[in-house]
Amino acid sequence: MFETVNYEVANGVAWISLNRPDKLNAFTEQLNKEVQQAIKLASRDNEVRCLVITGEGRAFCSGQDLQGVNEDMNHGEVLRRFYNPMVLELHKCKKPVIAAVNGVAAGAGMSLALACDFRLLSDKASFLEAFIHVGLVPDAGNLYFLPKLVGHAKAMELAVLGEKVNAQEAKELGLATKVIPMEKWQDEITAFAERLAGMPTAAIAIIKKNLKASWESTLEECLERDAQGQRMAGLTLDHKEGVAAFMQKRKPVFQGK
Amino acid sequence: MSKSYEAIEVSQHGKLGLIALNRPKVLNAINRPMVSEILDAMEGFEADSSIKAIVLSGNGRAFAAGADIDEMANDQAIDFELRNQFKDWDRLAMIKKPIIGAVHGFALGGGFELALCCDLLYAADNAEFGFPEVNLGVMPGAGGTQRLTKLVGKTKAMEWLFTGKRINAKEAFQHGIVNQLISEELLLEETMKVAEQIANQAPIAIRLIKEAVLKAVDTSLNEGMEFERKNFYLLFSTEDQKEGMSAFIEKRKPQFKGK
Numbered sequence: 386m387f388e389t390v391n392y393e394v395a396n397g398v399a400w401i402s403l404n405r406p407d408k409l410n411a412f413t414e415q416l417n418k419e420v421q422q423a424i425k426l427a428s429r430d431n432e433v434r435c436l437v438i439t440g441e442g443r444a445f446c447s448g449q450d451l452q453g454v455n456e457d458m459n460h461g462e463v464l465r466r467f468y469n470p471m472v473l474e475l476h477k478c479k480k481p482v483i484a485a486v487n488g489v490a491a492g493a494g495m496s497l498a499l500a501c502d503f504r505l506l507s508d509k510a511s512f513l514e515a516f517i518h519v520g521l522v523p524d525a526g527n528l529y530f531l532p533k534l535v536g537h538a539k540a541m542e543l544a545v546l547g548e549k550v551n552a553q554e555a556k557e558l559g560l561a562t563k564v565i566p567m568e569k570w571q572d573e574i575t576a577f578a579e580r581l582a583g584m585p586t587a588a589i590a591i592i593k594k595n596l597k598a599s600w601e602s603t604l605e606e607c608l609e610r611d612a613q614g615q616r617m618a619g620l621t622l623d624h625k626e627g628v629a630a631f632m633q634k635r636k637p638v639f640q641g642k
Numbered sequence: 643m644s645k646s647y648e649a650i651e652v653s654q655h656g657k658l659g660l661i662a663l664n665r666p667k668v669l670n671a672i673n674r675p676m677v678s679e680i681l682d683a684m685e686g687f688e689a690d691s692s693i694k695a696i697v698l699s700g701n702g703r704a705f706a707a708g709a710d711i712d713e714m715a716n717d718q719a720i721d722f723e724l725r726n727q728f729k730d731w732d733r734l735a736m737i738k739k740p741i742i743g744a745v746h747g748f749a750l751g752g753g754f755e756l757a758l759c760c761d762l763l764y765a766a767d768n769a770e771f772g773f774p775e776v777n778l779g780v781m782p783g784a785g786g787t788q789r790l791t792k793l794v795g796k797t798k799a800m801e802w803l804f805t806g807k808r809i810n811a812k813e814a815f816q817h818g819i820v821n822q823l824i825s826e827e828l829l830l831e832e833t834m835k836v837a838e839q840i841a842n843q844a845p846i847a848i849r850l851i852k853e854a855v856l857k858a859v860d861t862s863l864n865e866g867m868e869f870e871r872k873n874f875y876l877l878f879s880t881e882d883q884k885e886g887m888s889a890f891i892e893k894r895k896p897q898f899k900g901k
Contacts, residue, residue, distance in 0.1 A: 620827075
């Protein structure tokens with residue numbers, strides 16, 4: 386289906402794996418497009434209730450493939466045509482998205498991880514705001530997501546100084562949900578993803594939407610959104626199941642409906 | 643509502659008449675029969691004294707994703723002139739009962755024009771408006787250039803009409819095209835709630851308010867003021883005015899009768 390992305394669905398989880406391991410999964414136009422298409426595919430597939438974005442080989446994603454960069458390139462156009470649609474597709478996804486950061490996430494690779502809902506880091510993972518080292522600025526939503534995750538001051542340090550952040554530091558900054566030792570990596574990310582896929586994902590969609598909206602809303606608007614969100618959640622089968630299971634003292638089985 | 647329609651679904655909910663565009667397979671693309679049916683249903687509701695407000699929505703994934711291009715691709719100028727198809731649109735604009743639109747998904751081209759015929763517009767956060775006609779070498783023909791411009795001003799109207807750019811829900815809200823954004827799942831429920839609230843107001847007051855506000859859109863302030871005043875006076879010959887004011891003085895809820 387794709388050439389630069391491995392796509393697989395198992396147990397309610399869509400695995401989207403960047404697949405240019407010999408180039409440390411650096412972005413090309415094709416990779417941008419295929420990631421976007423894979424996210425769209427997973428968003429529309431009713432079997433899928435959780436997405437994982439990860440990288441084949443030892444890197445998560447090293448950012449833009451510099452081999453494709455030449456003097457005639459209009460960097461702004463490349464972003465508008467290839468990166469921005471990918472980030473917007475990800476941002477629009479109603480299902481929980483995990484970045485399983487298996488290795489280095491540099492430049493736009495870091496941006497991709499920041500745009501996800503959760504970041505699971507292997508102990509070999511690292512983040513790097515590589516842009517400044519080649520006289521460029523963080524892009525693909527990086528400066529939108531970063532300060533929301535780590536605060537303005539830390540975002541400034543990371544973006545301007547461009548120092549490598551290892552997994553443990555990332556955890557301390559709030560950039561990682563969890564740091565996982567490499568030997569347990571596959572088991573733990575699978576367990577985490579499948580756990581999410583078994584949750585009331587319709588409610589998660591509403592939480593995602595309202596959390597995002599909170600950044601640009603007044604309290605009054607948030608309260609109204611809470612009311613609408615709770616009305617919708619209250620109508621879901623998962624809510625009924627949750628209440629029934631509680632009453633019957635059993636484990637609920639959620640369907641994301 | 644015993645009439646059966648092909649392109650729309652019509653139903654009554656208490657004091658509300660609901661018209662749902664119903665060609666979901668083509669995202670409710672608007673063709674001439676559909677406009678005739680909408681008009682027929684609207685005029686039916688207009689004549690039905692039990693209906694106090696009309697709600698317009700779309701079945702399926704969109705409100706209405708434009709006009710049926712196949713239908714007009716081979717038309718000549720004179721075909722339009724002789725067919726005079728836009729007379730149905732003119733008559734839609736003469737409906738006196740309040741029309742409340744609920745837009746989700748696309749409202750493009752003719753679909754956007756239909757949305758602009760509504761007095762109030764509620765939209766899902768996935769709503770997208772736009773006039774893509776320019777991309778086909780034409781332009782809106784059912785009020786698009788006029789109503790959008792009156793609504794948002796020349797600057798944005800020109801931009802959107804020249805480029806055919808989509809207007810997302812948030813932009814539409816910011817520019818006053820829609821009254822409120824609502825989650826898609828709750829759009830119809832919330833729109834019906836607003837419509838019901840309006841349906842419970844004094845119907846003649848609502849009617850004369852609609853008339854006066856629409857007057858403001860294409861008349862001078864002076865003329866409009868005169869017009870408003872006459873409507874204001876006129877309401878003092880209704881029973882609902884007596885009831886409304888007595889209820890206010892007696893600190894109770896008014897019971898309006900539409901008389």
